Amino acid sequence: MTAPRPAASPRLAERPARTFDVARIREDFPILKQQVHGKPLVYLDNAATSQKPQVVIDTLVRYLTTINANVHRGIHYLSARATDEFEGARAKVRLFLNAAEDREIIFVRGATEGINLVAHSYGRQHIGPGDEVVISHMEHHSNIVPWQMLCQERSAKLRVIPINDAGELLLDEYEKLLNPRTKLVSIVHVSNSLGTVNPIEGIIAAAHSRGIPVLVDGAQAVPHMAVDVRKMGCDFYVFSGHKVFGPTGIGVVYGRAELLEAMPPYQGGGDMIRSVTFEKTTYNSLPYKFEAGTPDVSGAIGLGAAIDYVTALGLDRITAYEHELLDYGARRLAAIDGLQIIGTAKDKASILSFVLEGVHPHDIGTILDGEGIAIRTGHHCTQPLMDRFGVPATARASLAFYNTREEIDALAQGMQRVIEVLK
Ligand SMILES: Cc1ncc(COP(=O)(O)O)c(C=O)c1O
Numbered sequence: 001m002t003a004p005r006p007a008a009s010p011r012l013a014e015r016p017a018r019t020f021d022v023a024r025i026r027e028d029f030p031i032l033k034q035q036v037h038g039k040p041l042v043y044l045d046n047a048a049t050s051q052k053p054q055v056v057i058d059t060l061v062r063y064l065t066t067i068n069a070n071v072h073r074g075i076h077y078l079s080a081r082a083t084d085e086f087e088g089a090r091a092k093v094r095l096f097l098n099a100a101e102d103r104e105i106i107f108v109r110g111a112t113e114g115i116n117l118v119a120h121s122y123g124r125q126h127i128g129p130g131d132e133v134v135i136s137h138m139e140h141h142s143n144i145v146p147w148q149m150l151c152q153e154r155s156a157k158l159r160v161i162p163i164n165d166a167g168e169l170l171l172d173e174y175e176k177l178l179n180p181r182t183k184l185v186s187i188v189h190v191s192n193s194l195g196t197v198n199p200i201e202g203i204i205a206a207a208h209s210r211g212i213p214v215l216v217d218g219a220q221a222v223p224h225m226a227v228d229v230r231k232m233g234c235d236f237y238v239f240s241g242h243k244v245f246g247p248t249g250i251g252v253v254y255g256r257a258e259l260l261e262a263m264p265p266y267q268g269g270g271d272m273i274r275s276v277t278f279e280k281t282t283y284n285s286l287p288y289k290f291e292a293g294t295p296d297v298s299g300a301i302g303l304g305a306a307i308d309y310v311t312a313l314g315l316d317r318i319t320a321y322e323h324e325l326l327d328y329g330a331r332r333l334a335a336i337d338g339l340q341i342i343g344t345a346k347d348k349a350s351i352l353s354f355v356l357e358g359v360h361p362h363d364i365g366t367i368l369d370g371e372g373i374a375i376r377t378g379h380h381c382t383q384p385l386m387d388r389f390g391v392p393a394t395a396r397a398s399l400a401f402y403n404t405r406e407e408i409d410a411l412a413q414g415m416q417r418v419i420e421v422l423k
Contacts, residue, residue, distance in 0.1 A: 032402060044375050046350070047243070053245060071294075097228070121266045135187065163196075175206055187203055190225075193382040194385070247299045325350065325399055328405055330352060339356050341353065356415070376395075
Protein backbone atom coordinates (compact mmCIF):
# COMPACT_ATOMS: atom_id res chain seq x y z
CA MET A 1 0.00 0.00 0.00
CA THR A 2 1.31 3.47 -0.84
CA ALA A 3 1.19 5.90 2.07
CA PRO A 4 -0.58 9.20 1.40
CA ARG A 5 1.65 12.07 0.30
CA PRO A 6 1.82 15.27 2.40
CA ALA A 7 -0.68 18.01 1.62
CA ALA A 8 0.21 20.65 -0.94
CA SER A 9 1.61 23.93 0.36
CA PRO A 10 -1.11 26.61 0.13
CA ARG A 11 0.88 28.77 -2.34
CA LEU A 12 1.04 26.00 -4.90
CA ALA A 13 -2.35 24.53 -4.12
CA GLU A 14 -3.99 27.80 -5.12
CA ARG A 15 -2.52 27.56 -8.61
CA PRO A 16 -4.32 26.27 -11.62
CA ALA A 17 -4.00 22.53 -11.60
CA ARG A 18 -1.90 20.43 -13.96
CA THR A 19 0.18 22.70 -16.21
CA PHE A 20 3.92 22.81 -15.57
CA ASP A 21 4.28 26.57 -15.67
CA VAL A 22 8.03 27.09 -15.38
CA ALA A 23 7.83 30.87 -15.60
CA ARG A 24 5.47 30.83 -12.64
CA ILE A 25 7.62 28.30 -10.75
CA ARG A 26 10.72 30.47 -11.24
CA GLU A 27 8.93 33.26 -9.37
CA ASP A 28 9.26 31.08 -6.26
CA PHE A 29 13.08 31.18 -6.45
CA PRO A 30 14.32 34.70 -5.65
CA ILE A 31 17.98 33.86 -6.34
CA LEU A 32 17.21 33.10 -9.99
CA LYS A 33 16.17 36.70 -10.63
CA GLN A 34 19.65 38.17 -10.27
CA GLN A 35 22.28 39.14 -12.79
CA VAL A 36 25.83 37.77 -12.66
CA HIS A 37 28.63 39.65 -14.44
CA GLY A 38 25.90 41.84 -15.97
CA LYS A 39 24.06 38.84 -17.49
CA PRO A 40 20.92 37.05 -16.28
CA LEU A 41 21.96 34.15 -14.04
CA VAL A 42 21.64 30.75 -15.71
CA TYR A 43 22.02 28.29 -12.87
CA LEU A 44 23.02 24.85 -14.16
CA ASP A 45 24.88 23.51 -11.12
CA ASN A 46 21.94 21.82 -9.45
CA ALA A 47 23.75 18.54 -8.83
CA ALA A 48 26.17 20.43 -6.58
CA THR A 49 23.38 22.16 -4.73
CA SER A 50 19.89 23.29 -5.61
CA GLN A 51 18.27 26.69 -5.09
CA LYS A 52 15.64 27.29 -2.41
CA PRO A 53 12.03 28.31 -3.00
CA GLN A 54 10.68 31.26 -1.02
CA VAL A 55 8.56 28.92 1.08
CA VAL A 56 11.73 27.23 2.44
CA ILE A 57 13.33 30.61 3.15
CA ASP A 58 10.12 31.81 4.86
CA THR A 59 9.92 28.61 6.90
CA LEU A 60 13.48 29.10 8.20
CA VAL A 61 12.81 32.77 9.04
CA ARG A 62 9.51 31.90 10.76
CA TYR A 63 11.15 29.12 12.77
CA LEU A 64 14.10 31.27 13.85
CA THR A 65 11.99 34.34 14.66
CA THR A 66 9.10 32.66 16.48
CA ILE A 67 9.94 29.12 17.58
CA ASN A 68 13.69 28.52 17.96
CA ALA A 69 14.37 26.20 20.92
CA ASN A 70 16.11 22.92 21.57
CA VAL A 71 14.07 19.79 20.93
CA HIS A 72 13.01 16.82 23.04
CA ARG A 73 14.40 18.15 26.33
CA GLY A 74 12.29 21.11 27.36
CA ILE A 75 8.83 21.28 28.81
CA HIS A 76 8.37 24.94 27.89
CA TYR A 77 6.14 26.16 25.07
CA LEU A 78 8.82 26.91 22.48
CA SER A 79 10.61 23.61 23.02
CA ALA A 80 7.33 21.72 22.59
CA ARG A 81 6.62 23.58 19.34
CA ALA A 82 10.14 23.06 18.02
CA THR A 83 9.85 19.35 18.85
CA ASP A 84 6.46 19.11 17.11
CA GLU A 85 7.80 20.74 13.96
CA PHE A 86 11.03 18.73 13.99
CA GLU A 87 9.12 15.45 14.38
CA GLY A 88 6.59 16.69 11.83
CA ALA A 89 9.47 17.06 9.36
CA ARG A 90 10.48 13.48 10.07
CA ALA A 91 6.95 12.35 9.22
CA LYS A 92 7.13 14.32 5.95
CA VAL A 93 10.37 12.56 5.02
CA ARG A 94 8.78 9.22 5.87
CA LEU A 95 5.88 9.93 3.50
CA PHE A 96 8.24 11.32 0.85
CA LEU A 97 10.17 8.03 0.78
CA ASN A 98 7.11 5.92 1.57
CA ALA A 99 8.91 4.35 4.53
CA ALA A 100 6.77 2.33 6.91
CA GLU A 101 7.55 4.15 10.16
CA ASP A 102 8.88 7.51 11.35
CA ARG A 103 11.54 5.75 13.46
CA GLU A 104 13.14 4.49 10.23
CA ILE A 105 14.09 8.10 9.35
CA ILE A 106 17.34 9.32 10.92
CA PHE A 107 18.43 12.92 10.51
CA VAL A 108 22.11 13.38 9.68
CA ARG A 109 24.18 16.14 8.03
CA GLY A 110 23.86 14.78 4.51
CA ALA A 111 24.35 11.78 2.26
CA THR A 112 28.05 11.61 3.20
CA GLU A 113 27.34 11.37 6.91
CA GLY A 114 24.55 8.89 6.20
CA ILE A 115 26.87 6.48 4.39
CA ASN A 116 29.48 6.89 7.12
CA LEU A 117 26.83 6.08 9.72
CA VAL A 118 25.97 2.81 8.00
CA ALA A 119 29.66 1.94 7.40
CA HIS A 120 30.59 2.57 11.03
CA SER A 121 27.58 0.95 12.60
CA TYR A 122 26.29 -1.83 10.33
CA GLY A 123 29.68 -2.25 8.62
CA ARG A 124 31.75 -2.73 11.75
CA GLN A 125 29.15 -5.09 13.15
CA HIS A 126 28.85 -7.33 10.07
CA ILE A 127 32.00 -7.06 7.98
CA GLY A 128 35.12 -8.98 8.97
CA PRO A 129 38.31 -10.45 7.50
CA GLY A 130 37.81 -11.86 4.00
CA ASP A 131 34.34 -10.34 3.59
CA GLU A 132 33.45 -8.21 0.58
CA VAL A 133 31.57 -4.96 -0.05
CA VAL A 134 30.30 -4.33 -3.59
CA ILE A 135 30.12 -0.81 -5.02
CA SER A 136 30.23 0.41 -8.64
CA HIS A 137 32.64 2.29 -10.89
CA MET A 138 30.34 5.33 -10.97
CA GLU A 139 30.21 6.04 -7.22
CA HIS A 140 30.73 9.46 -5.67
CA HIS A 141 33.77 9.47 -3.34
CA SER A 142 31.36 9.48 -0.42
CA ASN A 143 30.26 5.98 -1.43
CA ILE A 144 33.83 4.77 -1.99
CA VAL A 145 36.03 6.13 0.79
CA PRO A 146 33.93 5.07 3.83
CA TRP A 147 33.91 1.47 2.50
CA GLN A 148 37.60 1.60 1.68
CA MET A 149 38.32 2.75 5.24
CA LEU A 150 36.12 -0.01 6.64
CA CYS A 151 37.70 -2.66 4.42
CA GLN A 152 41.17 -1.58 5.50
CA GLU A 153 40.20 -1.69 9.14
CA ARG A 154 38.47 -5.09 8.89
CA SER A 155 40.78 -6.75 6.32
CA ALA A 156 37.81 -6.96 3.96
CA LYS A 157 37.76 -6.40 0.21
CA LEU A 158 36.09 -3.74 -1.95
CA ARG A 159 34.70 -5.13 -5.22
CA VAL A 160 33.66 -2.82 -8.07
CA ILE A 161 30.89 -3.34 -10.65
CA PRO A 162 32.28 -2.29 -14.06
CA ILE A 163 30.41 -0.05 -16.52
CA ASN A 164 30.20 0.21 -20.30
CA ASP A 165 31.15 3.19 -22.48
CA ALA A 166 27.63 4.64 -22.19
CA GLY A 167 28.01 4.71 -18.41
CA GLU A 168 25.69 1.80 -17.64
CA LEU A 169 26.40 -0.93 -15.09
CA LEU A 170 27.38 -4.33 -16.49
CA LEU A 171 24.72 -6.30 -14.69
CA ASP A 172 26.08 -9.73 -15.64
CA GLU A 173 29.39 -8.76 -14.07
CA TYR A 174 27.52 -7.53 -11.01
CA GLU A 175 25.84 -10.89 -10.52
CA LYS A 176 29.23 -12.62 -10.86
CA LEU A 177 30.62 -10.46 -8.04
CA LEU A 178 27.97 -11.60 -5.58
CA ASN A 179 29.13 -14.54 -3.49
CA PRO A 180 28.86 -15.88 0.06
CA ARG A 181 31.55 -13.43 1.25
CA THR A 182 29.54 -10.40 0.01
CA LYS A 183 28.16 -8.68 3.08
CA LEU A 184 26.77 -5.48 1.55
CA VAL A 185 26.03 -3.83 -1.79
CA SER A 186 26.24 -0.01 -1.73
CA ILE A 187 25.15 1.58 -4.97
CA VAL A 188 24.25 4.96 -6.38
CA HIS A 189 20.68 5.43 -7.63
CA VAL A 190 21.50 8.26 -10.08
CA SER A 191 25.10 9.08 -11.03
CA ASN A 192 26.12 12.68 -10.30
CA SER A 193 28.67 12.70 -13.12
CA LEU A 194 26.87 10.78 -15.85
CA GLY A 195 23.19 11.06 -15.00
CA THR A 196 22.75 7.30 -15.36
CA VAL A 197 19.64 6.03 -13.56
CA ASN A 198 20.57 2.58 -12.32
CA PRO A 199 18.00 -0.27 -12.49
CA ILE A 200 17.87 -0.27 -8.76
CA GLU A 201 15.03 -2.74 -8.16
CA GLY A 202 16.81 -5.49 -10.13
CA ILE A 203 20.11 -4.74 -8.38
CA ILE A 204 18.41 -5.06 -5.00
CA ALA A 205 16.51 -8.22 -5.98
CA ALA A 206 19.74 -9.92 -7.13
CA ALA A 207 21.44 -9.10 -3.81
CA HIS A 208 18.42 -10.06 -1.70
CA SER A 209 18.07 -13.42 -3.42
CA ARG A 210 21.49 -14.17 -1.87
CA GLY A 211 20.62 -12.62 1.51
CA ILE A 212 22.79 -9.52 0.95
CA PRO A 213 21.50 -6.11 2.13
CA VAL A 214 21.67 -3.03 -0.10
CA LEU A 215 22.34 0.64 0.62
CA VAL A 216 21.21 3.09 -2.05
CA ASP A 217 22.82 6.53 -2.39
CA GLY A 218 19.86 8.62 -3.47
CA ALA A 219 21.55 12.06 -3.35
CA GLN A 220 20.92 12.70 -7.06
CA ALA A 221 17.65 10.77 -7.32
CA VAL A 222 15.26 12.46 -4.88
CA PRO A 223 15.33 15.87 -6.65
CA HIS A 224 14.26 14.27 -9.94
CA MET A 225 11.92 11.33 -9.33
CA ALA A 226 9.47 9.80 -6.90
CA VAL A 227 11.26 7.36 -4.60
CA ASP A 228 9.47 4.54 -2.82
CA VAL A 229 11.84 2.66 -0.53
CA ARG A 230 9.34 -0.12 0.13
CA LYS A 231 8.63 -0.75 -3.54
CA MET A 232 12.36 -0.60 -4.25
CA GLY A 233 13.02 -2.94 -1.33
CA CYS A 234 16.31 -1.32 -0.25
CA ASP A 235 17.65 -1.74 3.26
CA PHE A 236 19.18 1.74 3.54
CA TYR A 237 18.57 4.89 1.48
CA VAL A 238 20.47 8.15 2.01
CA PHE A 239 20.06 11.67 0.63
CA SER A 240 21.02 15.31 1.30
CA GLY A 241 18.46 18.04 1.96
CA HIS A 242 20.35 20.73 0.04
CA LYS A 243 20.11 18.86 -3.25
CA VAL A 244 16.33 18.62 -2.95
CA PHE A 245 15.69 22.38 -2.53
CA GLY A 246 16.12 22.31 1.27
CA PRO A 247 18.88 23.77 3.47
CA THR A 248 22.47 22.58 3.75
CA GLY A 249 23.48 20.70 6.90
CA ILE A 250 20.55 18.29 6.93
CA GLY A 251 20.26 14.86 5.36
CA VAL A 252 18.52 11.56 5.87
CA VAL A 253 19.27 7.91 6.41
CA TYR A 254 16.30 5.62 5.87
CA GLY A 255 16.93 2.18 7.35
CA ARG A 256 14.62 -0.79 7.76
CA ALA A 257 13.62 -0.80 11.44
CA GLU A 258 14.68 -4.40 11.94
CA LEU A 259 18.24 -3.60 10.80
CA LEU A 260 18.46 -0.30 12.67
CA GLU A 261 17.23 -1.93 15.88
CA ALA A 262 20.10 -4.42 15.76
CA MET A 263 22.79 -1.83 14.94
CA PRO A 264 24.99 -0.13 17.55
CA PRO A 265 24.97 3.70 17.80
CA TYR A 266 27.27 5.64 15.50
CA GLN A 267 28.08 8.48 17.89
CA GLY A 268 27.63 8.91 21.65
CA GLY A 269 26.25 11.95 23.45
CA GLY A 270 23.05 13.65 24.54
CA ASP A 271 19.63 12.51 23.32
CA MET A 272 20.82 9.08 22.13
CA ILE A 273 20.75 7.66 25.66
CA ARG A 274 18.06 6.35 27.99
CA SER A 275 20.25 6.34 31.10
CA VAL A 276 23.90 6.99 31.88
CA THR A 277 26.06 5.98 34.84
CA PHE A 278 29.85 5.82 34.89
CA GLU A 279 29.52 2.06 34.69
CA LYS A 280 27.00 1.73 31.90
CA THR A 281 24.84 3.55 29.34
CA THR A 282 21.59 2.27 27.91
CA TYR A 283 20.62 3.62 24.54
CA ASN A 284 17.50 5.44 23.43
CA SER A 285 14.96 3.92 21.05
CA LEU A 286 14.94 4.59 17.29
CA PRO A 287 15.54 6.98 15.67
CA TYR A 288 17.16 8.85 18.59
CA LYS A 289 19.77 6.13 19.16
CA PHE A 290 21.45 7.48 16.00
CA GLU A 291 20.95 11.20 16.65
CA ALA A 292 23.55 12.16 19.26
CA GLY A 293 23.65 15.83 20.25
CA THR A 294 21.50 18.76 19.20
CA PRO A 295 20.24 18.09 15.68
CA ASP A 296 19.88 20.64 12.87
CA VAL A 297 16.35 21.56 13.94
CA SER A 298 15.83 24.42 11.51
CA GLY A 299 17.42 22.40 8.71
CA ALA A 300 15.01 19.52 9.24
CA ILE A 301 12.01 21.86 9.31
CA GLY A 302 13.29 23.61 6.17
CA LEU A 303 13.67 20.23 4.50
CA GLY A 304 10.06 19.46 5.43
CA ALA A 305 8.99 22.66 3.63
CA ALA A 306 11.07 21.71 0.57
CA ILE A 307 9.44 18.28 0.50
CA ASP A 308 6.00 19.89 0.66
CA TYR A 309 7.00 22.12 -2.24
CA VAL A 310 8.23 19.41 -4.62
CA THR A 311 5.39 17.12 -3.63
CA ALA A 312 2.88 19.82 -4.53
CA LEU A 313 4.61 20.34 -7.88
CA GLY A 314 4.43 16.58 -8.43
CA LEU A 315 7.55 14.42 -8.77
CA ASP A 316 6.14 12.65 -11.83
CA ARG A 317 5.55 15.97 -13.58
CA ILE A 318 9.07 17.10 -12.59
CA THR A 319 10.52 13.90 -14.12
CA ALA A 320 8.58 14.35 -17.36
CA TYR A 321 9.50 18.02 -17.72
CA GLU A 322 13.17 17.40 -16.97
CA HIS A 323 13.35 14.52 -19.46
CA GLU A 324 12.17 16.82 -22.20
CA LEU A 325 14.71 19.45 -21.18
CA LEU A 326 17.50 16.87 -20.98
CA ASP A 327 16.74 15.57 -24.48
CA TYR A 328 16.73 19.12 -25.82
CA GLY A 329 20.02 19.91 -24.06
CA ALA A 330 21.68 16.70 -25.30
CA ARG A 331 20.64 17.53 -28.88
CA ARG A 332 21.88 21.13 -28.64
CA LEU A 333 25.23 20.14 -27.15
CA ALA A 334 25.78 17.16 -29.47
CA ALA A 335 25.49 19.53 -32.45
CA ILE A 336 28.59 21.46 -31.28
CA ASP A 337 31.74 20.53 -33.19
CA GLY A 338 34.29 18.63 -31.07
CA LEU A 339 31.95 18.24 -28.09
CA GLN A 340 31.49 14.80 -26.58
CA ILE A 341 28.86 13.98 -24.01
CA ILE A 342 30.18 11.67 -21.27
CA GLY A 343 27.31 9.52 -20.04
CA THR A 344 24.84 8.39 -22.68
CA ALA A 345 22.89 5.74 -20.77
CA LYS A 346 19.42 4.86 -22.05
CA ASP A 347 17.90 5.82 -18.71
CA LYS A 348 19.23 9.20 -17.62
CA ALA A 349 18.35 12.02 -15.22
CA SER A 350 19.15 15.70 -15.71
CA ILE A 351 22.94 15.66 -16.07
CA LEU A 352 24.90 16.77 -19.14
CA SER A 353 28.60 16.05 -18.64
CA PHE A 354 30.81 16.86 -21.58
CA VAL A 355 34.31 17.52 -22.86
CA LEU A 356 35.39 19.74 -25.76
CA GLU A 357 38.29 18.64 -27.88
CA GLY A 358 41.48 20.57 -27.08
CA VAL A 359 39.90 22.66 -24.30
CA HIS A 360 40.27 22.12 -20.55
CA PRO A 361 36.90 21.95 -18.77
CA HIS A 362 38.02 24.62 -16.26
CA ASP A 363 38.43 27.07 -19.14
CA ILE A 364 34.91 26.22 -20.33
CA GLY A 365 33.61 26.93 -16.82
CA THR A 366 35.45 30.25 -16.59
CA ILE A 367 34.19 31.54 -19.94
CA LEU A 368 30.62 30.41 -19.24
CA ASP A 369 30.77 32.12 -15.84
CA GLY A 370 31.55 35.35 -17.67
CA GLU A 371 28.29 34.81 -19.55
CA GLY A 372 26.37 34.40 -16.27
CA ILE A 373 26.16 30.63 -16.69
CA ALA A 374 26.96 28.50 -13.64
CA ILE A 375 28.16 24.98 -14.41
CA ARG A 376 30.62 22.73 -12.57
CA THR A 377 33.95 21.57 -13.90
CA GLY A 378 36.28 18.99 -12.40
CA HIS A 379 36.09 15.36 -11.37
CA HIS A 380 32.80 15.83 -9.49
CA CYS A 381 34.13 13.65 -6.63
CA THR A 382 34.24 10.67 -9.00
CA GLN A 383 37.93 10.31 -9.83
CA PRO A 384 37.79 6.55 -10.63
CA LEU A 385 34.98 7.32 -13.09
CA MET A 386 37.05 10.03 -14.79
CA ASP A 387 39.89 7.48 -15.09
CA ARG A 388 37.45 5.00 -16.66
CA PHE A 389 36.61 7.54 -19.38
CA GLY A 390 40.24 8.66 -19.74
CA VAL A 391 39.54 12.30 -18.87
CA PRO A 392 40.87 14.34 -15.94
CA ALA A 393 37.63 16.31 -15.67
CA THR A 394 34.40 17.16 -17.41
CA ALA A 395 32.19 20.22 -17.70
CA ARG A 396 28.81 19.41 -16.15
CA ALA A 397 25.50 21.17 -16.65
CA SER A 398 22.97 19.75 -14.19
CA LEU A 399 19.32 20.69 -14.56
CA ALA A 400 16.42 21.25 -12.23
CA PHE A 401 12.71 21.74 -12.87
CA TYR A 402 13.12 25.54 -12.85
CA ASN A 403 15.51 25.47 -15.81
CA THR A 404 14.22 26.36 -19.27
CA ARG A 405 14.91 25.76 -22.95
CA GLU A 406 16.08 29.38 -23.17
CA GLU A 407 18.74 28.58 -20.58
CA ILE A 408 19.86 25.56 -22.61
CA ASP A 409 20.08 27.90 -25.62
CA ALA A 410 22.21 30.27 -23.52
CA LEU A 411 24.50 27.33 -22.67
CA ALA A 412 24.84 26.39 -26.34
CA GLN A 413 25.59 30.02 -27.24
CA GLY A 414 28.08 30.18 -24.36
CA MET A 415 29.83 27.15 -25.83
CA GLN A 416 30.12 28.97 -29.16
CA ARG A 417 31.82 31.79 -27.24
CA VAL A 418 34.19 29.21 -25.66
CA ILE A 419 35.07 27.98 -29.16
CA GLU A 420 35.60 31.54 -30.45
CA VAL A 421 37.94 32.38 -27.56
CA LEU A 422 39.85 29.15 -27.18
CA LYS A 423 39.97 27.36 -30.47
C1 LIG B 1 25.71 10.75 -5.83
C2 LIG B 1 26.15 11.53 -4.64
N1 LIG B 1 26.31 10.91 -3.47
C3 LIG B 1 26.69 11.57 -2.37
C4 LIG B 1 26.94 12.91 -2.39
C5 LIG B 1 27.38 13.59 -1.15
O1 LIG B 1 26.44 14.54 -0.75
P1 LIG B 1 26.78 15.57 0.42
O2 LIG B 1 28.05 16.26 0.03
O3 LIG B 1 25.61 16.47 0.45
O4 LIG B 1 26.94 14.76 1.67
C6 LIG B 1 26.80 13.61 -3.59
C7 LIG B 1 27.12 15.05 -3.67
O5 LIG B 1 27.37 15.58 -4.71
C8 LIG B 1 26.38 12.90 -4.74
O6 LIG B 1 26.23 13.53 -5.90
